[in-house]
Amino acid sequence: MKTIKEELENLRDGDLYPFHMPGHKRNPDAGSMAGYMDIDITEIDDYDNLHDADGMILEAQKRAKRLYGADETFFLVNGSTSGVLSAVSAAVSEGGLLIAGRNSHKALYNAAYLRKLELRYLSPVRVKVPGGGFLMGAVDPEEVEKKLAENEKAEAVFITSPTYEGISSDIRKIADICHKYNKILIVDAAHGAHLGLHEGLPLNAVTEGADIVIHSVHKTLASMTQTAILHVQGDLVNRDRLRRFLRIYQSSSPSYVLMSSIDSCIGDIEKRGDEIFGGLLYYKDRIFKETADCKNLFIAPAGIISDPCKVLVCARDSAITGQRIYDILRLEYRLQPEMAGDFYALMIITGYDTKDGIERLIAAIKDMDIRITNGDIVKEKSELKKAGINDITEKESGINTEYPKALFPIYKAWDTEREMVDITTASGRVSGEFINLYPPGIPLIAPGEIFTKQMIHDIGEYINADMNVQGVCISGNGDRKVSVLKSAD
Amino acid sequence: MKTIKEELENLRDGDLYPFHMPGHKRNPDAGSMAGYMDIDITEIDDYDNLHDADGMILEAQKRAKRLYGADETFFLVNGSTSGVLSAVSAAVSEGGLLIAGRNSHKALYNAAYLRKLELRYLSPVRVKVPGGGFLMGAVDPEEVEKKLAENEKAEAVFITSPTYEGISSDIRKIADICHKYNKILIVDAAHGAHLGLHEGLPLNAVTEGADIVIHSVHKTLASMTQTAILHVQGDLVNRDRLRRFLRIYQSSSPSYVLMSSIDSCIGDIEKRGDEIFGGLLYYKDRIFKETADCKNLFIAPAGIISDPCKVLVCARDSAITGQRIYDILRLEYRLQPEMAGDFYALMIITGYDTKDGIERLIAAIKDMDIRITNGDIVKEKSELKKAGINDITEKESGINTEYPKALFPIYKAWDTEREMVDITTASGRVSGEFINLYPPGIPLIAPGEIFTKQMIHDIGEYINADMNVQGVCISGNGDRKVSVLKSAD
Numbered sequence: 001m002k003t004i005k006e007e008l009e010n011l012r013d014g015d016l017y018p019f020h021m022p023g024h025k026r027n028p029d030a031g032s033m034a035g036y037m038d039i040d041i042t043e044i045d046d047y048d049n050l051h052d053a054d055g056m057i058l059e060a061q062k063r064a065k066r067l068y069g070a071d072e073t074f075f076l077v078n079g080s081t082s083g084v085l086s087a088v089s090a091a092v093s094e095g096g097l098l099i100a101g102r103n104s105h106k107a108l109y110n111a112a113y114l115r116k117l118e119l120r121y122l123s124p125v126r127v128k129v130p131g132g133g134f135l136m137g138a139v140d141p142e143e144v145e146k147k148l149a150e151n152e153k154a155e156a157v158f159i160t161s162p163t164y165e166g167i168s169s170d171i172r173k174i175a176d177i178c179h180k181y182n183k184i185l186i187v188d189a190a191h192g193a194h195l196g197l198h199e200g201l202p203l204n205a206v207t208e209g210a211d212i213v214i215h216s217v218h219k220t221l222a223s224m225t226q227t228a229i230l231h232v233q234g235d236l237v238n239r240d241r242l243r244r245f246l247r248i249y250q251s252s253s254p255s256y257v258l259m260s261s262i263d264s265c266i267g268d269i270e271k272r273g274d275e276i277f278g279g280l281l282y283y284k285d286r287i288f289k290e291t292a293d294c295k296n297l298f299i300a301p302a303g304i305i306s307d308p309c310k311v312l313v314c315a316r317d318s319a320i321t322g323q324r325i326y327d328i329l330r331l332e333y334r335l336q337p338e339m340a341g342d343f344y345a346l347m348i349i350t351g352y353d354t355k356d357g358i359e360r361l362i363a364a365i366k367d368m369d370i371r372i373t374n375g376d377i378v379k380e381k382s383e384l385k386k387a388g389i390n391d392i393t394e395k396e397s398g399i400n401t402e403y404p405k406a407l408f409p410i411y412k413a414w415d416t417e418r419e420m421v422d423i424t425t426a427s428g429r430v431s432g433e434f435i436n437l438y439p440p441g442i443p444l445i446a447p448g449e450i451f452t453k454q455m456i457h458d459i460g461e462y463i464n465a466d467m468n469v470q471g472v473c474i475s476g477n478g479d480r481k482v483s484v485l486k487s488a489d
Numbered sequence: 490m491k492t493i494k495e496e497l498e499n500l501r502d503g504d505l506y507p508f509h510m511p512g513h514k515r516n517p518d519a520g521s522m523a524g525y526m527d528i529d530i531t532e533i534d535d536y537d538n539l540h541d542a543d544g545m546i547l548e549a550q551k552r553a554k555r556l557y558g559a560d561e562t563f564f565l566v567n568g569s570t571s572g573v574l575s576a577v578s579a580a581v582s583e584g585g586l587l588i589a590g591r592n593s594h595k596a597l598y599n600a601a602y603l604r605k606l607e608l609r610y611l612s613p614v615r616v617k618v619p620g621g622g623f624l625m626g627a628v629d630p631e632e633v634e635k636k637l638a639e640n641e642k643a644e645a646v647f648i649t650s651p652t653y654e655g656i657s658s659d660i661r662k663i664a665d666i667c668h669k670y671n672k673i674l675i676v677d678a679a680h681g682a683h684l685g686l687h688e689g690l691p692l693n694a695v696t697e698g699a700d701i702v703i704h705s706v707h708k709t710l711a712s713m714t715q716t717a718i719l720h721v722q723g724d725l726v727n728r729d730r731l732r733r734f735l736r737i738y739q740s741s742s743p744s745y746v747l748m749s750s751i752d753s754c755i756g757d758i759e760k761r762g763d764e765i766f767g768g769l770l771y772y773k774d775r776i777f778k779e780t781a782d783c784k785n786l787f788i789a790p791a792g793i794i795s796d797p798c799k800v801l802v803c804a805r806d807s808a809i810t811g812q813r814i815y816d817i818l819r820l821e822y823r824l825q826p827e828m829a830g831d832f833y834a835l836m837i838i839t840g841y842d843t844k845d846g847i848e849r850l851i852a853a854i855k856d857m858d859i860r861i862t863n864g865d866i867v868k869e870k871s872e873l874k875k876a877g878i879n880d881i882t883e884k885e886s887g888i889n890t891e892y893p894k895a896l897f898p899i900y901k902a903w904d905t906e907r908e909m910v911d912i913t914t915a916s917g918r919v920s921g922e923f924i925n926l927y928p929p930g931i932p933l934i935a936p937g938e939i940f941t942k943q944m945i946h947d948i949g950e951y952i953n954a955d956m957n958v959q960g961v962c963i964s965g966n967g968d969r970k971v972s973v974l975k976s977a978d
Contacts, residue, residue, distance in 0.1 A: 017824050017846045019827060019836035020825055020837055021705075021708045021709075021827065021837060023683075023707060023711055023837070024711035024754075025842055025843070025846070027711075027843065040714050045819065081740045082567075110737040218510060218512060218513075218531075219511065219512055221513075222526075224511065224513075224526070225531055225742050225743070226740045226747070250567065251568030251570045251571065251715045252569075253707065253714050258715070335505075335508055348508055350512040350513075352512060353514055
């Protein structure tokens with residue numbers, strides 16, 4: 001059986017002339033995208049159809065399913081976004097109730113909006129990184145049990161594992177609890193496509209009992225951006241309904257280049273998985289060992305960050321801010337991080353990094369560390385203190401279940417007449433928008449929830465500290481406005 | 490200002506090392522997709538964000554908007570599908586009423602399902618191709634006026650122009666009527682991205698008064714499959730609402746390769762538009778002239794098919810079936826058509842075709858014509874007659890408004906309990922699925938509509954004639970089953 005790429009290359013090298021879409025006609029001079037066109041086709045005879053696969057695309061999906069040990073696997077060309085929308089739409093009736101981690105990707109909130117769902121939130125446990133600050137961590141199985149017991153009408157549970165920072169939940173336990181209640185467990189494992197594919201990696205939700213698992217194959221494996229896969233296990237999920245929504249949320253002209261890249265990525269793992277993941281583990285180990293003597297910087301330990309792909313370069317005792325680590329790595333060492341947290345910069349490594357790249361990272365961390373010791377890098381701790389950031393990171397360990405009270409579900413609030421008001425006057429008003437703090441990306445408030453004085457104070461602090469707050473409009477003169485539902489009067 | 494591709498190439502050739510997604514790290518050896526990875530990135534500093542564009546992506550969208558003369562243009566990485574879903578969701582309230590061509594793409598029906606819309610249908614006028622059969626043609630402005638007058642609650646009108654076969658409606662007239670009623674006109678011009686870009690081409694809906702126009706830039710221009718653009722004009726459309734839905738229906742990790750390919754495609758037209766479209770018009774003219782003497786085959790005339798990209802190779806007086814033309818062109822001449830109609834094969838040509846490809850097509854048509862005359866190609870007219878195809882193509886000229894009666898809107902019927910029954914027993918039952926006939930792709934029946942004896946008879950004829958009917962399950966022993974709502978009893 002040939003791979004999708006081999007089939008497309010045969011077509012490219014053959015004599016069949018294209019009087020069909022795409023309009024570039026696989027012509028290398030077309031549109032100045034030479035090198036990207038010659039295997040880009042549409043559904044023609046013998047080349048299968050993603051939305052009704054029975055040929056080479058089905059075969060490719062089966063290879064992926066076998067690799068992960070899933071019952072069925074679907075290729076996604078509209079990212080994990082389309083996987084989350086489809087999974088939630090298939091698993092929960094319109095207007096139904098879903099128990100979901102508050103740290104869910106925005107696609108989950110969009111699904112709740114489209115399908116008029118009511119959400120009951122799970123609060124990921126906050127975990128302290130010794131020497132650093134707090135991270136949003138795993139979902140507590142006991143909280144899942146409690147929420148299921150309280151919400152008989154819930155149809156499914158939706159959690160994110162591993163998190164952006166690489167923290168995994170105990171999927172086996174959570175799946176067992178969900179299945180005791182006969183509920184579907186959906187795991188957004190967008191960041192965990194590599195899990196379970198090597199003995200040195202954490203287990204994959206697919207083999208740990210989840211009913212639907214969504215993987216972004218571009219995030220930690222070698223597929224192209226915007227590609228993902230969705231796995232289904234068992235018979236709790238209505239597969240016809242799932243297929244319906246996969247067709248709805250994805251282009252009817254899916255890109256063969258994207259599909260081929262998923263297939264090539266899976267094929268590469270089949271052939272060279274040991275080498276690739278062995279390389280990843282070796283890289284992570286070297287980074288740990290060779291930076292172990294640093295005084296001001298450290299790598300968040302594997303005991304907390306179980307995913308070796310996530311390298312959190314942390315400041316010890318607030319020696320420097322995460323944003324400063326990010327900026328210096330990027331601008332002075334020419335190493336582009338993925339994200340800045342309050343006390344760390346998040347670097348993604350994979351088995352596809354080069355030895356040279358890893359060595360540049362290690363050298364940069366060691367060099368920065370010496371410069372901080374020598375006072376060559378201006379510390380910003382005083383700035384942080386002024387902004388009260390230490391209060392934020394020290395506040396609230398353990399489970400936080402204190403989300404704002406919701407007066408309306410998202411779909412009602414988001415489609416009601418709204419107005420912009422000064423945030424200082426918003427206390428007691430119903431929010432018309434999401435306000436998110438990155439990281440960790442959890443909504444501070446969702447449409448339909450009520451602003452409190454404490455929350456308004458906290459949001460002010462985050463903005464003063466130059467943290468990434470989305471959903472507050474800041475005008476030229478510094479006014480901060482938020483969206484609220486129009487008053488009845 | 491640099492193009493997206495130039496920016497990405499600079500990054501590729503620079504010294505910035507990627508400790509971020511995608512996991513392939515732009516490594517040419519990653520995942521065996523060499524040549525497709527090196528400019529594939531995610532949203533990093535300075536590379537903008539499709540969902541909140543203010544840098545190079547915004548600049549690229551502005552170049553596209555200027556080319557088409559639109560007020561605002563959005564790049565789409567999830568195809569025209571995401572454009573149709575977003576346009577309809579933004580233009581019509583949830584649960585609202587939409588007037589739509591019955592020949593709409595399935596994305597329109599999916600939007601109606603997701604947003605619980607009621608649909609009132611417009612019937613494209615059937616047009617006779619002299620010497621051949623009938624095609625589904627333009628929407629009649631008078632019917633739009635009539636439907637708007639009858640349906641005060643309608644919020645928008647949705648039409649497809651040009652059609653798959655290249656027939657355009659009078660957008661100027663239809664837009665004027667819509668605006669007289671203060672309603673939004675959405676034009677699905679997926680097949681018309683090239684229109685209006687050269688004096689020899691038909692006018693583009695963007696400059697003819699439509700409020701939203703959706704173009705598949707991969708269909709007739711040189712962008713990659715799955716790319717599209719959406720134009721907005723005037724102030725009838727709520728832009729915030731449109732942006733919301735564009736974010737909902739598209740990946741939060743949009744492909745830079747796809748976006749770059751849209752930008753490169755637009756740039757190519759800016760630079761070489763006259764050459765490219767001049768080439769297209771020259772090709773079309775040559776095909777017309779050099780096949781003019783054929784006796785059994787002819788090219789559908791420009792008076793009906795105004796779009797030069799669409800070459801309908803038609804059988805004169807049912808000399809041969811469209812499927813047979815398609816198969817012979819493909820298998821014997823190695824020319825892959827886009828589609829087979831009942832009396833024609835549809836070939837797509839663009840300015841990116843090669844002279845050699847066009848000459849092969851001309852030679853093949855002339856050779857086939859001689860072979861038909863000589864009796865070397867078995868005619869299938871008798872088969873056609875037996876199946877009653879001539880009756881079908883001769884039946885119903887003029888406007889057909891006789892769609893089946895709807896008992897429920899699509900969203901109700903599609904989410905109600907359904908069962909499969911033998912089609913012979915379905916008369917009077919409510920359909921639970923779409924049954925489509927390709928071409929023209931118009932639903933014979935939609936979920937919620939009632940089966941009639943005549944329709945069941947017609948569907949049987951189409952299947953007997955080996956036409957492409959979707960939505961009927963045919964078992965191994967020949968039983969034909971359809972989905973209907975479960976009886977109350």
